[in-house]
Amino acid sequence: xxxxxxxxxxxxxxxxxxxxxxxxxxxxxxKDVILYTxxxxxxxxxxxxxxxxxxxxxxxxxxxxxVFSFDEAVSFLIEVDDQTELDYYWDTLSAGGEESQxxxxxxxxxxxxxxxxxxxxxxxxxxxxxxxxxxxxxxMKKLDIAALEAAAAGTA
Numbered sequence: 001x002x003x004x005x006x007x008x009x010x011x012x013x014x015x016x017x018x019x020x021x022x023x024x025x026x027x028x029x030x031k032d033v034i035l036y037t038x039x040x041x042x043x044x045x046x047x048x049x050x051x052x053x054x055x056x057x058x059x060x061x062x063x064x065x066x067v068f069s070f071d072e073a074v075s076f077l078i079e080v081d082d083q084t085e086l087d088y089y090w091d092t093l094s095a096g097g098e099e100s101q102x103x104x105x106x107x108x109x110x111x112x113x114x115x116x117x118x119x120x121x122x123x124x125x126x127x128x129x130x131x132x133x134x135x136x137x138x139x140m141k142k143l144d145i146a147a148l149e150a151a152a153a154g155t156a
Contacts, residue, residue, distance in 0.1 A: 007060045014061030018052040025054040075112035090142045103143040123152045
């Protein structure tokens, strides 16, 4: 099966975004930068698109102009091992962006992310724990893993 590559539409800062994302995630790199030529439609020598990888997952960023923008209908999920890792991704990605609720944020480029602990699905789908976990989560912006675990255990 061919690989699916998310293509992200930026106004004019695809390279800046790609460089930011590869600085955030380990084992990441910018692979290729394609520039406009005399054929246009952009200014010759400016960036058309950037191919980059985040821990092996390929992405393409395109400078398509102000025609489209990101919204919450598409987001990227990051599953973390512990609160330190959650705090790192939350703080780094939300800097210059905006925090939402329930582990969601928008980065400074307007792209939506969810930062959740591994095992989140198990807590959320267990009929005995789900209601307590969801009630705890609805009161949070950045998720607090210990508080979610306490809610799941019924000790919160």
